[in-house]
Amino acid sequence: MSISLTALNTLGLNQHCASLVEVTSKNELITRCIELYQQQNPMLILGGGSNLVFTDDFQGTVVKVSTTGIVIDQDDDFYYLTVQAGENWHHLVEYCLSREIYGLENMALIPGTVGAAPIQNIGAYGVEFNRFCHQIQFLQLDTGKLVYFDNDQCHFDYRESIFKQQLKNLAVITEVTLKLAKQWQAVTNYGPLQHLDPATVTARQIFDCVCHVRQSKLPDPKKLGNVGSFFKNPVVSIDVYNTLKTRYAALVGYPQGDDHYKLAAGWLIEQAGLKGFNIGDAAVHQEQALVLVNLGNASGKEVCQLALYVIQTVFNKFGVRLQPEPRILGSAGEIDINE
Incomplete structure (x- = not known):
């Protein structure tokens, strides 16, 4: 069958x-x-x-x-939301906003489910999942037991976690508990949110701004197939950043606080002249170079060929190697994009 x-x-x-x-x-x-x-x-x-x-x-x-369910507990300082793995992430953001539980608004419209969020340590506009992760419950397949990890045990990093490394193919996330402070602090120091005043802005205004930006820049997958951002924003040393900044004054980068900078992968791809470039029906999106799209009948192999071409072209121009965000799947499971 x-x-x-x-x-x-x-x-x-x-x-x-x-x-x-x-x-x-x-x-x-x-x-x-x-x-x-x-x-x-x-x-x-x-x-x-x-x-x-x-x-x-x-x-x-x-x-x-397709498991669903959200349970809210609280103490004097925090809300604790225990969320089943199959809940839609954006719906959770809306759910919190409607109940005046704030913090997730920067991550509005990130596609996918709550159970996938910790694996990738999803994030957007200056906020990542690990900021609010209290506890992960998962099934460890080799023991058949339910296990609880706190934030530190998950080994979160930029688009990384223990679930992509040591526990790869061994953990099935069943539910997630988030910890959201009742004393909310706005995060407006990233990209299109920088014009907002953190002293007066509301969580709803940040949510609306994020939704507007994402909807204007990212294609609707129901109309044009895509996985959102296809490449991670590369993190480079301050020396590499300064060298590139000397050559490219308009280089977009964000300090990481530890002598490193995160570069905007979309800017690198665009400056490499790849907007609209296609291999078969797989193409770099015309509006947002960070997104690869299916123009109608693309195959996964064409998408990977295009991604590898983008990676090599950007490396040839900037000396910076991009890494894909999505999982590449073959006939029996995850494979390397080069396979």
Whole structure:
């Protein structure tokens, strides 16, 4: 039996899987994942499908996580939100905003599910997931046990976590607990938010600004397949930054506080003349160079060929090597983009 995955990945790639299971409760998620792991068949845990590039049909079982539920606890200083892995991330941001629980507004409209957020340590406009992570509950497949990690145990870094490293293919995130301060502090020091006054701005205004910017710059995947930002913003030493800044006065970079700078990957790609460049139906978006899009019938292999071309072109011009954000998937699981 072959089941289409086209509607389950936001790039709209026409690939299939051998079998598909949708789970709607945490117990069902745990039970099915243990069964599949013990059978030693390829297994893919799928949330919103917004961070995946399928390069081949998946010869295993896709587990679609559709678990929902949000529980709020609080003490004098903080709200604690325990959220099931299948909840939509943007819906969670809206949920918090409607209840005057603030902090997540900078990360509005990031696609995907809550369970995927800690894996990638998602972030936008100066705020990352780990700022609010209190606890992660996950199923450890090799032991069959539920495990709790606090923030430090997750080894968060820029678009990194222990779930992408030591626990890769061994952890299925079941629920996330966020810790949000009742004394909210605005974060407006990044990009298009810098014109806002942190002393007077509201969380709603930041939310509205972020949504406006993202909707104006990023294509709707329902209309034009994409995974959002395809490349990480590269982090370079201050020496590399200063050298590039001397050569390119308009270079966009943000200090990281430890003698490093984060460069805007979209600016590098645009300056390399790649806006609109395509390989087959895979193209660099005309409006936002950080986004690779499916013009209609792109294959995952074409998307990867385009990504590798972008990486090499930017490296040739700037000496900076870009890294892809999404997971590249082959027939049995995650692969390197060069494979």
